[in-house]
Structures are given as structure tokens and as C-alpha cells.
Amino acid sequence: MTITNFSFPTAIKFGAGARKLVAKHLLAQGLKRPLIVTDRALGALPVLAEFQTHLAGLDVAVFSGVFGNPTCSQVMDGAAAYKAHHADCVIGFGGGAALDVAKVVGIAATHEGDILEYVWDHPQVRPIDKPLPYFVALPTTSGTGSEVGRSSVVSENDTHLKRVVFSAKILAACVFADPELTLGLPAAITAATGMDALTHNIESYLSPAYHPLCDGIALEGTRIAAAALLTAVKDPGNLQARSDMMMASMMGAIAFQKDLGAVHSCAHALGAVCDLHHGLANALMIDTVLAWNFETVPAKFDELAHVCGVAGGGKAFVPWLTALKHSVGITGTLAAHGVNSDNIPRLVEIAVNDICHQTNPRPCTAADFERLFQAAM
Secondary structure, X not given: OOOOOOOOOOEEEEOOOHHHHHHHHXXXXXXXXXXXXXXXXHHOOHHHHHHHOOOOOOOOEEEEXXXXXXXXXXXXXXXXXXXXXXXXXXXXXXXXXXXXXXXXXXXXXHOOOOHHHHOOOOOOOOOOOOOOOEEEEEEOOOOOOHHHOOEEEEEOOOOOOEEEEEOHHHOOOEEEEOHHHHOOOOHHHHHHHHHHHHHHHHHHHHOOOOOHHHHHHHHHHXXXXXXXXXXXXXXXXXXXXXXXXXHHHHHHHHHHHHOOOXXXXXXHHHHHHHOOOHHHHHHHHHHHHHHHHHHHOHHHHHHHHHHOOOOOOHHHHHHHHHHHHHHOOOOOOOHHHXXXXXXXXXXXXXXXXXXXXXXXXOOOOHHHHHHHHHHHO
């Protein structure tokens, strides 16, 4: 019999105003000198300044050097900021990029070598064998669910290939999931990150890996996201819709410990080659890839259609999904978003070497990826 590991360890404080509990929580751990890791855009916005008003009693420094698809050099710069502040803990504040950097700044600050040497498939991967700084996370988008994940995706500085540090040791000690932090998100970001959350839930459920606990979470996460996404985009001040999307985002990230699929392999390639936003890349590929997957697992598509209230069963699910993404403003082909046919050989090369498609319900070869990218052009 195969032994399967199940784990849902992250403590989560969820709800409007959760951000106001961070200072009390850190002080209770005997911590006083946090480094906030955030991205360049958030660092200049009122939402960060407002959060800092709730950190009385702490000596706070801010590293806001995260931008775009985060690179290894950004992690190393964050580690230098941690050391310069003589910090004793890390607060991750932002979307998936900022949180992914925040999760591994502590490794780079306390261990030898470059962060790239800690990615799971490095030929001489270094062990994470020293205590890491205490880490808490506050998501400001509802997409990646990085706040509850045990992986950090960072890109190589030169090639922009996405690499993954994977370890339960980088999980947040506590997540403060406050949907009020997402109220100011522009519609385009709400849509792209929301489609990312939906993709995580759907691909996790479709994965053939054995994980009934994650299957249940993924189906409910899909239902919640499907019901809330359009409202969150069209009525950005709707706190219930924002709360639902934040919950669905976390559920997707918890579920994908079961693994993902070929949509994500395509999106990782598009991020590396064309610097597309990850959620947008998922949205541009998801209906093409899922339509190709349908014949392999039609019963699962029936279940997805059922939880989303889609009439017509599994065959109607992908057309419904296409209509949903159009309704939130995500339209056009890959070409309309700056991808050209000359990119396809490199996209295929990266996608076929990406680990995510190994748990796609339908085996995906280089020729398959080429056809999928061509179909999405």
C-alpha cells in the first residue's frame, strides 16, 4: 500500500480587521524588529502606511524591492535588508510575488550561498538545516494563495526560468487574511488574480494524484470563486465578495499540495518568456487546455459543472468558464497580449520541462504543448 502524506498546518486568522492583530501576535512571541517584505508598488501606496499604524511597539523596517516576476537577486537583496535591520522576524505583505520572496528571505539571511542553491531540483541542493526567522503573511490579493503554501517561486536572474524552493519549513507561522486589504485592487488585477485562484482549484481537482481531502477543498473553492469573482470585479467595495475570493484563493493553494496541471506549465513558460502576469497567463490558457483534457476525465468535469451551477453538465463547463473570464474583462488571444509565433519553440521547451504537467489528467508531450500554444494564439 502506498503511504500518502496529508497536512494542513497553517494557523489562519481570517476576517475584516485581521491585520490589526499582527503587532500583538509578534510581541507575544517576544519579537520586536520585523522586516516587512513587500513589492515596489505597494511600498508607495496608502494601504501599507495604514497597516504600519497598527504596528505600535515594534521597530519596523520595510524592504520594497520586489517587482514583476520575482528573481533570486530580489531575495538576496531582501536578506541583506534583514541583516542590516538586525531583524528578528519577517512580515510578508503583498501579492504572490512579495509573499514568495518573504518566505525565503529568512533562508538567505541565515544560510550560506545563493537562494538558487535551495531550489528543490538543484543538482547540489543545500539543506535548510538552521532555524528560520519567524514569518507571518498578509495577502493583499486573492489569487496565488502563497500565504498558505509551502513553496516559493522565484526566477533565475538571467534566464527568468521559474524555480521552486519547496519545504514545510517556509510555511508562515500565522496568516492574517484580511479582505479589507483587497478593497483597493483595480478590476484588472482582481480579475487576473481571481482567475489564478480558480485555476488552482480546478487543476488541483483534475489532478489524478490521490488526495480526497484536497479534492473536497478544491471543489468548494471552485464553487466559491465561481460565485464571487464577477461581483468582486464589478463591485470592488463588496466586502463579502472580497472575503469569498480571499478564502477561495487560500483553498486553492491548500488544495494544490495535490499538484496542478498543464495550464500552469503553460503559464510558467509565458511568464518566463513573455513576462505575462501569472494569473493572466493562466486565464489565457485555461479553456484551451481544459477542452483538451475533457475527454480524459469527463466525470470530473460533470462534478465541476455541478458545483458551479452550470446547466448542461461537463461538456458545458469550458464554454461557461470562457464566458466567465470574458465577463471579468479578460479577452483576446495570446497574440493580443504580446505573444508571437516566434516565441512558441521556447515556450514549449520551458513548459515540457515544468513539473506541473506531470499531474495533468492527460499526458502532455512537447508536440501537445505546441498544439495548445498554437490553439491559444
